[in-house]
Amino acid sequence: MTSASTNDIEFRSVAKRYGSVTAVSDINLAVPKGAFVALLGPSGCGKTTCLRMIGGFEQPSEGTVHIGGQPMNGVPAYRRPVNMVFQQYALFPHLDVEQNVAYGLRQMRPRIPSAEITRRAREALDMVRLGGFGKRRIHEMSGGQQQRVALARAIVNKPKVLLLDEPLAALDKKLRTAMQIELQSLQRELGITFVLVTHDQEEALSMSDFVCVMSTGRIVQMGPPQEIYDRPASLFVADFVGKTNRIAATIEPGAGAVRLANGVGLAKPARANGTTGSVTVALRPEAISLVRNGSATLSGTVTHRIFLGSSVEYSVDVEGLGDFLVTADRRSLDERDLAEPGERIGLSFDPNALHVFPA
Numbered sequence: 001m002t003s004a005s006t007n008d009i010e011f012r013s014v015a016k017r018y019g020s021v022t023a024v025s026d027i028n029l030a031v032p033k034g035a036f037v038a039l040l041g042p043s044g045c046g047k048t049t050c051l052r053m054i055g056g057f058e059q060p061s062e063g064t065v066h067i068g069g070q071p072m073n074g075v076p077a078y079r080r081p082v083n084m085v086f087q088q089y090a091l092f093p094h095l096d097v098e099q100n101v102a103y104g105l106r107q108m109r110p111r112i113p114s115a116e117i118t119r120r121a122r123e124a125l126d127m128v129r130l131g132g133f134g135k136r137r138i139h140e141m142s143g144g145q146q147q148r149v150a151l152a153r154a155i156v157n158k159p160k161v162l163l164l165d166e167p168l169a170a171l172d173k174k175l176r177t178a179m180q181i182e183l184q185s186l187q188r189e190l191g192i193t194f195v196l197v198t199h200d201q202e203e204a205l206s207m208s209d210f211v212c213v214m215s216t217g218r219i220v221q222m223g224p225p226q227e228i229y230d231r232p233a234s235l236f237v238a239d240f241v242g243k244t245n246r247i248a249a250t251i252e253p254g255a256g257a258v259r260l261a262n263g264v265g266l267a268k269p270a271r272a273n274g275t276t277g278s279v280t281v282a283l284r285p286e287a288i289s290l291v292r293n294g295s296a297t298l299s300g301t302v303t304h305r306i307f308l309g310s311s312v313e314y315s316v317d318v319e320g321l322g323d324f325l326v327t328a329d330r331r332s333l334d335e336r337d338l339a340e341p342g343e344r345i346g347l348s349f350d351p352n353a354l355h356v357f358p359a
Contacts, residue, residue: 296346
C-alpha cells in the first residue's frame with residue numbers, strides 16, 4: 001500500500017456487520033489523490049456500504065477509514081471533507097437552482113457573507129455549465145440539468161472527495177453517455193478525488209482511472225479499466241466485467257495444449273499460468289472472427305442475430321460446447337451481407353485470447 005501522503009482515501013482491514021450479516025469483510029483499499037475510482041459489483045456486494053463509510057453515514061465494525069491521512073472513525077458526516085451526489089439527487093423543490101447550490105454554504109459556521117455565498121454558488125453553476133440558470137425552479141430543469149445542479153451543490157464547498165452513488169441511473173442512454181463525459185471533464189478540471197458506485201460495467205470502464213471490482217463483501221480485483229477487462233484475475237471478474245464465453249476444458253500436466261470439452265485441441269495460452277486439470281476458459285465475444293471460407297478453429301450454426309448498427313451480435317451453436325456469443329464488426333465477413341440464422345459458419349480466434357481458470 002502506498003503512503004498516506006499520496007492517498008485521499010484508505011481502508012485498513014475494514015469490516016462492516018449488521019447483526020449477524022457481514023456486509024464487507026477485510027477491505028484494504030488505497031485511492032490516490034485526484035483519482036477517479038469506480039466501485040463495481042452486483043447488488044449486495046458491499047460497494048454502497050463502502051461509499052457510506054467514506055461519507056460517514058456508516059461506521060466500520062472493524063478497521064479504520066482514513067481521508068487525507070486522517071482517521072475518520074467516529075467523525076460525523078458533516079465534519080468530513082466529503083460531499084455526496086445521491087442517485088435521486090435530493091434537491092429541494094421549494095428552492096430555486098442557486099438556492100439549492102448555496103444551501104450547504106449557508107449552514108457553515110462561522111457564517112459566510114451573503115455576497116461570498118452568491119459568488120461561490122454562481123461559480124459552481126458555471127463549472128457545470130449552468131450559468132444563468134440560477135433563478136429557475138427545480139421542476140423547470142431536465143433530468144440532466146438536475147443532475148448538474150446536484151453536482152454544483154456537491155462541489156461548491158470544495159470537498160477533498162466527491163462520492164457518486166449511481167448518479168446516472170435515472171437518465172436515458174444518450175444523456176447518460178453525455179453526462180459521463182461531463183463528469184470526466186469536471187473531475188479533471190477540479191482535481192478532486194471522485195468515487196463512483198455503479199453496477200454498470202460500461203460506465204465504470206469508460207469513466208474511471210481505477211476500477212475496484214467487488215463480490216460478496218470483498219475486493220476481488222482493482223486496477224486500470226484496461227487491465228480489469230484484458231487480464232481478469234478470476235472467472236467472476238471475466239464474467240461480470242463485459243461479456244464472455246465460458247468453455248469447459250482440460251490441461252494435462254506438462255502438456256502444451258488445452259483440450260476443449262468437444263475434443264478440439266488448442267495451443268496452450270500464455271495466460272494459463274501453470275493451471276492444469278479441469279479448467280474453464282473464458283473468451284471475449286469480440287476476440288472471435290466469423291469465417292465463411294477457409295480454416296477455422298471451430299464451426300457451428302448461427303441461431304440468433306442481433307443488429308446493433310456498427311456491429312452485430314451472433315449466437316452460434318457449436319456442437320459439444322453449446323452457444324457462443326460473437327460480436328462482429330459489420331465488415332468482418334463481407335460488407336454486403338450478414339450471417340443468417342441457420343447458416344453454418346466458422347469461428348476463428350487466437351488461443352492466446354483465452355483466459356484459463358480452475359474449474
